[in-house]
Amino acid sequence: MITFSKKSNQLIQSKYQYDLQDVAEPNLYREIYDYEHIPKITFNNRLVPINMPDEIWMTDTTFRDGQQSVSPFTPKQIEHLFGLLSRLGGSNGLVRQSEFFLYTAKDREALERCQNLGLTFPEITTWIRANANDFKLVKAAGVKETGILVSCSDYHIFKKMHLTRAQAMDKYLGIVKAALEEDIIPRCHFEDITRADFYGFVLPFAEQLMKLGVEADKPIKVRACDTMGYGVSYPGAALPRSVPGIIYGLNHYAQIPSAQLEWHGHNDFYKVVNNAGTAWLYGCSSINCSLLGIGERTGNCPLEAMAIEYQALRGEDGGMDLTVVTEIAEYMEREIGIEIAARQPFVGRAFNVTRAGIHADGMLKDEEIYNIFDTTKILNRPATVAVDSFSGLAGVAHWMNGYFRLQGEHVVDKQDALVQAVKAMVDELYTQGRNTVMGDGELEIMVRDADVDRYHALLLHKNR
Numbered sequence: 001m002i003t004f005s006k007k008s009n010q011l012i013q014s015k016y017q018y019d020l021q022d023v024a025e026p027n028l029y030r031e032i033y034d035y036e037h038i039p040k041i042t043f044n045n046r047l048v049p050i051n052m053p054d055e056i057w058m059t060d061t062t063f064r065d066g067q068q069s070v071s072p073f074t075p076k077q078i079e080h081l082f083g084l085l086s087r088l089g090g091s092n093g094l095v096r097q098s099e100f101f102l103y104t105a106k107d108r109e110a111l112e113r114c115q116n117l118g119l120t121f122p123e124i125t126t127w128i129r130a131n132a133n134d135f136k137l138v139k140a141a142g143v144k145e146t147g148i149l150v151s152c153s154d155y156h157i158f159k160k161m162h163l164t165r166a167q168a169m170d171k172y173l174g175i176v177k178a179a180l181e182e183d184i185i186p187r188c189h190f191e192d193i194t195r196a197d198f199y200g201f202v203l204p205f206a207e208q209l210m211k212l213g214v215e216a217d218k219p220i221k222v223r224a225c226d227t228m229g230y231g232v233s234y235p236g237a238a239l240p241r242s243v244p245g246i247i248y249g250l251n252h253y254a255q256i257p258s259a260q261l262e263w264h265g266h267n268d269f270y271k272v273v274n275n276a277g278t279a280w281l282y283g284c285s286s287i288n289c290s291l292l293g294i295g296e297r298t299g300n301c302p303l304e305a306m307a308i309e310y311q312a313l314r315g316e317d318g319g320m321d322l323t324v325v326t327e328i329a330e331y332m333e334r335e336i337g338i339e340i341a342a343r344q345p346f347v348g349r350a351f352n353v354t355r356a357g358i359h360a361d362g363m364l365k366d367e368e369i370y371n372i373f374d375t376t377k378i379l380n381r382p383a384t385v386a387v388d389s390f391s392g393l394a395g396v397a398h399w400m401n402g403y404f405r406l407q408g409e410h411v412v413d414k415q416d417a418l419v420q421a422v423k424a425m426v427d428e429l430y431t432q433g434r435n436t437v438m439g440d441g442e443l444e445i446m447v448r449d450a451d452v453d454r455y456h457a458l459l460l461h462k463n464r
Contacts, residue, residue: 021200026154045236048248051283053258060098066290075110090319093121102137145185153192187221194230206254229268233278251283262286267298323380389430404458421450
């Protein structure tokens, strides 16, 4: 079938029919995944077009996949974090949905607490196994959409479920039909898609889902799950690992609208953020994330990372409030006890802290020289300098300006007598054998000991 694309202004041959290949033996892609070596990245040098959707957004799985990797949150903690998610995403709902478990009394209490907040975004959805009995929980929760696990690689179909491809597809389609009969929008989680036979199972199954959606007049959604983090974004990479190939194929061949496509990645090979941005570029509207990237093994795509990536790609904030990212990180550490790596981008305590004296001198002259963007304005996180034996006078001065939030005429430079007095105290400690970085509390005491009157004046600036 030939259609005219308003996006590219080209005649597009868009209708391809792929039939299920019900093989006798599983296709485990052993030439790529032999298990005894690092998985190989293969290329066929086929390039697909960039096709970024008109709308892109994020969804959240902190309370589902994310919560599986940490001590369970209390319902009260989930309620508070849900409110922060709403503020982060803004009135345009760039954090569009958040998914919940339903299996315990605490799960259901958390969901009800969040429902009672009456927030438009994120929309509350759920996640269930491919089990018709689970729909009773979904109906009782009063939600309109649920995720359904539909594992699509032969690793899962043959080795875990002990089914054939035909049996698996028949089972999955039956569950989806049950959801539609209950007037629930199914979101089908194509688990392990980066080890799946794309043309032999993924596309035939996706096409059948789209037919069911047309018949029921329901927007059946597909979440492409890079469960093991094998996806790659390199141009010309071959399936099953190619993120551009997967998204283009689902969008173009299976005719899944971008608004019904979602990418869910894991970070096993350090590629989770890049793969997520690539999914956006090639036709996927929705990226599934978790706060701080928590989740199975190495975790999910960090929601805060994609909020930043959205602005990098779109050139505007879309109504998001990124200062909430700092509140979320502080709450997760303080109230939930999640340890955030000090250098984790955007949320770690040291992500915008410089240590080198020469860098500190540059920061003192103009913060923009060594800070990635205005972290004070965007994230409510002033750039700071860690003070140690290498920081020099510039490092102490910059620390003082950042810690006490000094601006304008109140900014101190490295010639200030107070700066020099504190630097002398620091040098004495390292002369005596200290080999660790100075803490903020220690430095504050030094400022007080050097000049108590100025210390109290500085506190007035800090506490404004």
